[in-house]
Amino acid sequence: MKAVSYFEKLRAACLARDSLLCIGLDPDPKVIRGGLEGAVDFCRRLVETTADIACCYKPNAAFWEQYGPRGWEGLARIRQSVPQDIPVLLDCKRADVPNTMAAYAAAVFDAMAFDAATVHAYHGADSLAPFAAYADRGVYVVCHTSNPGRADLQHLRCGPDPLFMAVAELAVRSDRHGNVGVVIGATAPEEAAAVRARFPELPFLLPGIGRQGGDVEAAVRASFSGDPVSCLVAVAGAVMYADEPRSAATAWRDRMRRAADAVRA
Secondary structure: OOOOOHHHHHHHHHHHHOOOEEEEOOOOOOOOOOHHHHHHHHHHHHHHHHOOOOOEEEOEHHHHHOOOOHHHHHHHHHHHHOOOOOOEEEEEEEOOOHHHHHHHHHHHHHHOOOOEEEEOOOOOHHHHHHHHOOOOOEEEEEEEOOOHHHHHHHOOEEOOEEHHHHHHHHHHHOOOOOOEEEEEOOOOHHHHHHHHHHOOOOOEEEOOEOOOOEOHHHHHHHHOOOOHHHEEEEEOHHHHOOOOHHHHHHHHHHHHHHHHHHHHO
16 A cells, blocks of 8 residues: 655645644743753643644754753654644754765654655755655755845855755756655745746745744745645744744634635635
């Protein structure tokens, strides 16, 4: 029996919840007391209270690595706490030569059993291939980021196009199994719209909503194609550290839903 692919799993979760919301699981030890166990308990409770709202969860590896060697054990426990019908995306942004990327991919997909991961493309197509070879897992290639410094490199001209457009083209070229998308910051809807116009079927992961100031309505308008996997919108701190996380998650989901409905209309 053919395994369910990441994007099939994500699409089903989106449709079941009428949601484009991906919740980040990024514990801050300055905010969450109790060390690693406090972080695990906090994130477990967040998953329990939002599992009918979020279509995906996205822990960032760095926020767990800061707890030391046992941080990876905590991350594994959080991954296992998410209901099986909801995909879990590890935001690890791996990048290296092909044989090292193969080891990274084995760690993320085999050892840790994540459904998807983020990677960088600076090493070229052969470095993306070990991750993309996992046909039932998702791979998001960092294309255009949410931070102001993105212009230092990502807007440099690469032939007739900016570099970020060349990265999007490389992601499409590397997609032999229909399992590759791109990361595009929600703080730059004009660039998101340009990539969408060039690549109508390319799935987007859109971070930068909430504390980073991204405009959720503009991001959805620029990115949503009608397919829910076209526009996975990530929110972390604005849900995690809200006074009422469930209410915050519901509010973000509903804003995304209304924006998507407007695009459909």
